[in-house]
Structure formats: C-alpha cells, structure tokens
Amino acid sequence: MTKSLTLSDVLGLGFMTFAFYLGAGNIIFPPLAGFLAGEHLTLAMLGFLVTAVGLPLITIIAVAKAGDGWAGMTKLLPAGIATALAVAIYIIIGPAFAAPRTGLVAYEMGLKPFLGDMGQAGLAAYTVVFFGLAILVSMNQGKLMDAIGKILTPLLIVLLLVLAVGVFIAPQGTMPASSGDYQSSPFVKGILEGYNTMDTLASLMFGALIVDLLRQKGIHDYQSQFKYLAIAGIISAIGLSVVYVSLFQLGNTAAGVASDVSNGGAIVNAYVLSLFGQPGQYILAAIITLACFTTAVGLISACSDFFHNLTGMTYQKLVVLLGVVCAIVANVGLSQLISLSIPVLVAIYPVAVALVLVTFLKGYFGRPRQVFRAVLMVAFLFGCLDGLGAAGLKMNTFAFLPLFDKGLAWLLPTLLACGIGMALRLCPTVKAEAIKQ
Template sequence: MNKSLTTFDILGLGFMTFAFFLGAGNIIFPPLAGFLAGEHLPSAMSGFLLTAVGLPLVTLLAAAMAGGGLPTMGRYLPPLVVTIMATAIFIIIGPAFAAPRTGLVAYEMGLKPFLAHPSQFTLTLYTLVFFGVVLLLSLNQGRLLDAVGKILTPILLLLLISLAVAVFMNPQGTQPPVSEVYQAQPFVKGFIEGYNTMDTFAALMFGMLILDVLRQKGVTEKRVQSRYLAIAALIAAAGLGFVYISLFILGGTSLGVVDSANNGGEIISAYVLSLFGTPGLWILAAIVTLACLTTAVGLVSACGDYFFRLTGKLGYRRWVVIMSVLCTLVANIGLNSLIALSVPVLVAFYPVAVALVLATYLQPLMRGPVMAYRVILAVALIFGLIDGLQAAGLDMSVFHWLPMFDIGMAWVIPTAVASIVGLTLSAPKRKAAEAQA
C-alpha cells in the first residue's frame, strides 16, 4: 500500500536533504569569495549561487523527473560507462575528497581554535571520533530521516539563523577592495568557485538515497516519490541560498575584522569572535561540527549503499565501515593539501555531471537519445579534461583559441553545440528499440 507522508515528515525530508548538502565546502568558500570580490560581490555571488544552488536543484528535479539518480538518468548510455561514471563520482564525493573534508573543516574550525598546541596526534584523534559518530549514524539507513532531518538539522538551522541575523543587523567591518582574480570576470569566477561545494555530484547521489528513504517510509508509487523529492529539493535550495547569501555578506563586510585571509574559515572565526567574543567561537564550533557531521552521514551512507549494490557483497553495514575508515585515513593529510588536490579533478569532471543533467531535460525532445547522450557527454568530458589539466598547472596553451579557455570554461560552448546537434541525431531502429526495451 502506498503511504503518504505527513507535513512533519515532508519537512523532515527537506531538512535532511538540506543538511546533507550543507557541509564543509558550503561554509568555507562563500566568505572568502565575498571578501575577495569586493564591490563585485553581487556578480560573484550570482555566479556562485548558480553553481552551488541552481545546479543541485535542477539535478534533483531531473532525478525526480527520471525516477531515480545517476543510473536512471544515464539509462541511454552503455552500462559500463554509467558504472564508471558512478564509481568515479562516488569516489570523488566520498572517501577521496568531500567526505574527508568534512572532518578536516570540523577540526580546523570546531576544535583547533581551542587547542594550545594542535598537532597531528590531535587531528588523528579528532578524525577517529568524528568518523566514528558518522559510522554510528550511517549504520541504519531506516533511521536517517529521524536522526538527521528531525533532530540535528533544526539545531543547525537555528544556529545559522542566529549568525545570519547578527551579520545583517550588525556588520563588523567594511567592504574589502576587489582582488585581482575578481576584476575581469567576477560572475565566471564565482561560478567556478561553486564547483568546490561538489553539490551537483552530491545531488546525483542523494537522489537515490532520498528515494530509498521514501520507500522505507512506505511511499512506493513513483509519481508520489517524484513529488516528494521535488519538494525536498526546493526546501534544500531555499536553505542553501539563505546560508550562502549570509556568508557572502559576512565576507564582504569583513575588512577591518581581517586584513587578509587564506581561507573562509579564518574570516568566519575572526568575524564571530568580533560579534560574540569567545562564546561566539563555541557557537561557531557547534555550527561547523553539525554541518560537517550531517553532510558526512549523507555521503558515507550513499557511498556504502552504492558499493553494496554495485558488488552485491559484504553488505551495506560493512561498506559503511570501509568508507568511514578510508575517510579517516584520507583526512589525515590535512585540509590545504586535500583542497589543492581536488580542484583540478572538479574542474575536469563537473562538466560531465552538468551535461548529464542537461541531457536528461532534453531527452523528451531527442529523436535518438542513445546517440545524443553519448555525443553530449563525450564532448563535455573531452573539453572538461582540457580545463582540468590547465587547472592542474599543465601547459595547455595550444588550446588558447577555444572560447572561454582563458577562464577555465572551455567546455561550455562545445557542450551546448553538442546538445543542439544531439537533438537532430537519430539512432538505428534496432538500437533505439533495444534502448526502449
């Protein structure tokens, strides 16, 4: 029997989705962008919001429309390609980068400011405790909605609202000057900075996770599942937009509180100390720890579920244990090193995720979706790799003639052209029939 969720359950589902997205990158990147953008803050913030809120929103809506996450959205691609894509995304968003980063940021902003002599030992001990808690919350998927959406997230939201109100009502500094990186193309720079949240990758994962939670709640009809998923996506997008705008304004009014900054964590810590004094740092520690913890739970749970489904071995619980252990190990390389390693990878593969979402929306208009999907995603991958290699420091000047190459977005126009061409392509009747079957 198909059940309906209560209003309280729907809000819990939305808050759970919001909490899964709201993590390390969401907190540390907007303040730094706001600080560096100066008078170009509105333009830079618009670009960032497009990537960090708009793309995850349309990805979840695409997942709702397709009736599932990455496997369903990629059904017109060869199964091996979908498996490789999914595995790469889950590794990036899971144990390789995003999940370990949650523990590192929680340590850097939630504990390190209170330590007289922070060391590698304290980092190791903290990550063991942090990912131990993540493991406990992730072991039983059926309790995710209750444990995350209904308990942790309301507390987190109240803390974030308190900070946001203080920033709006009592800004602590003045607007910084525009940095060189935001002089020429602030909108594009903000757009690319939004990659660092990894939320479009996360949306491809969370779509499946949310549908699993709905099934466990007794919601079995696909149309109803899609509606609830869309509502959850809108709630999450509204929450993320509120947080990002607040943090951008915080960074954009912080000159005098800080004279320079290497990361957003430094700006937030100094701003909170100026607003609330030492007790404010405890509030900040609570905000960051809850945000990172809830995101880590979502990432580890989704990764454990995916690799169990992929291999059919070990079981969900054992995969969750493996993911938690890997996250603990990777986190111990340090925050700066992890961010530096992740940037070229994100620049290279983010276009593929965007292309998949675009193809999902265009699919009803395609004459031959099998061929169209392959062309669109292949083009996005090729030109995304060019951007990624350039971001990694390799000399790619031979491609300087490509439009938008100099701003790290050489993939945009070729992917758009491939999408238009894809609408005109027709597949052989035999292959089209096989795809529909």
C-alpha cells in the first residue's frame, strides 16, 4: 500500500525547503538590486526571479524527474566523474564556503550591530555556539522536518511578513534613479544578480536530501516522491518570491533613508531602523540569524547525508565533523571567504545548470550517453574560463567569446552542444543504431 503525507507534513516539507534556501545572501542581494534598478524595478525584479526562483525550482523538479536523487541525474556519466563532481559541489556549497558563510553573516548582522566588533576571539566564540546548535538540530535527521519545517520556519515567516507589510504600508523613502547596467539592460542585469544566491547548486543537494526524508516517511514509489518534491519546490518558490518582491520594494523606496548603499545589508539596516526604530533592529537580527541558522542546518544535513552514503561513516559523526569544519573555516572572515568563493562558484555553476538541462533533454538526444557527457564537458571548460576571469586573471585572449564580459561565456556553447545532440537524433545512422539497440 502506497503511503501518503498528511497536509501538515506536506506544508512542513515545503516550509523546510523554503527555510533551507533562505540564507542571508537571499536577504541582502534584492534590496541593493531594487535600489540600483530605480525606475526599472519591474524588469530587474523579473530577471532576478528567473534565476533566483525559477532555476532552483526547475532543478528540484529535475531531481524529482531523474529519480533516485543524484545517482539518477548522473547515471549516464562515468561513475568516477559523477562522484568527483558531486564531491566538488557538496564541498563548495557545504563546509568550504556556503555553510561557514551563514555563521559569518549571522555574526555580522545579527550580533555585531549590538555588541560591536569583538575581535577574533568574539567571532570564534560565536561560531562555536552557532555551529554547535546547528549540529544538535541536524543530528536527528528523522526529526529534521519537524524541527525546521514546523517550528523554526513559521517563526521566520512571521518576522519576514512583519517587515514586508511595513515596507508596503509605510515606505520610508523615495525611488532612487537607476544606475549602472540597470539603465540599459535591467532584465539581463537582474538575471545575472540572481546567480548570486547560488540556489541552483543548493537544489541539487536539497533535492537528494528531501528524497531521503520522504523515504523515511514511508514514501518509496517514484510518482509520490516526484509529487511531494515538486510541491515542496513550489511552496518554497512562492515563499522566496514574496520575500524577494518585498525586499526589492524596500530597496526601491530607500532613497533618503540609507546613506550607505554599498551593500544590501546596509540598506536593510537603515530602512528597518527608520521603519521600526530600535526594536526593528532586533527584528532584523532575528530574521538574519534564523535565516542563516536554518540554511546552515540544511547544508550540514545534506552534506552529511551524501558523505554517509559515499563513505559509510555514520551520519551523526559526519554532522559533528562538518559542523566543526564550518566553525573553523568561518574564522577566516566574511570578506576573505566571499573573495575566495566567487571564482570557484562561477566555474562550477555552469556544470550544475548544464546537468539540469540535459536531465530534461536527454530523451531528445541521439546517442544520449555521449551527448550528455559532451554537454557537461563544454559547460565545465567554458565555466573554468569564466572562473579564471572572476579570479582577476587577464583573459583578453577569450574576449571574443559571446557574453564573456558578462561571466556567461559558457551559456551559448552549452546550448549549441545540446542543439547538436538533438540534431544527431535526426541522423539516419544514429536512428539505425537506436533501432538495433
């Protein structure tokens, strides 16, 4: 008999997925984009939603479509390459960069404004407490949905709704004039800014984690897993869209309120102080801390689950190990960690997007195994060029490539490789081989 989830469990699953995505970066980027977009707010916001909401949702659905999580998505790759790619993604989005960053941002925006700079010792103490609590919540994977989806996330949603209502009912400033690339190409600029959330990479992790959680709830058949994973993705996409629209509006009415517009965090801080006064600072600190904490739990849990299946080490031991590593790495400092992560993320992100693309298209390819591998190789090679450029190396030799100056040199070659793969299906020789098989 096929089991089904209760409405409470379905909502808990969706809220948990939403909370895993909603890190501090998701709260910081939209206000700055809204401020810089000025009168082109709508186009910039739509572009941002394409890559910050649309791509992660499509990725979650791709994980569901492939079945069996990561193994289902990469079954046409050599086992060694699939494992190496998975390890790279999990390390990058987990203990190397994204997870430690949650603790750093929570410290910078949730504690530092009240207590000031406490130096390296203060940061070390905070990261020990922050990741210690994340370890405790992540330890029992079976109760993860209840802890995150039914307890922490509703509280986070309430805090965000308070801020969103305030932004729309009582805007504190005026609309700034558009600037930079938002003047000439706001939609494209919004798309590029949406990449900063890096949630497509996270979707590959969270999708596999949610499949495992569904199995623990007794959901083993493909159709039910697909249904519940898609529902979770849709719930999280709706929640993220509401948050992003509110924060874009916040930034777009911040002229005259925020004197420091160097980053979205400064804009949000100034706006909240103007809107709610000193109590608002506590609300903001709670939002940032909860958002960072739930994301840290999601990342640690997903990485631990993956490495448990890979190495056989117990899930609980891996939670402790990865949590400790995150606390250590976080003490590098926020600016240094971000500067180190950008080139790596720029290089690996195209591979993740290409993997999602071929997951949907592989049924239309001639010689799907070869085309699948070729598309990912093209995305990887051109992504490395973008990564080297993001690292500050002189790459003038490749300046002729379309979209190279945008950091998207990989996009057209990857689409071309997919097109060639689909054209191969029309080749008579390939058709004959397919019939023989």
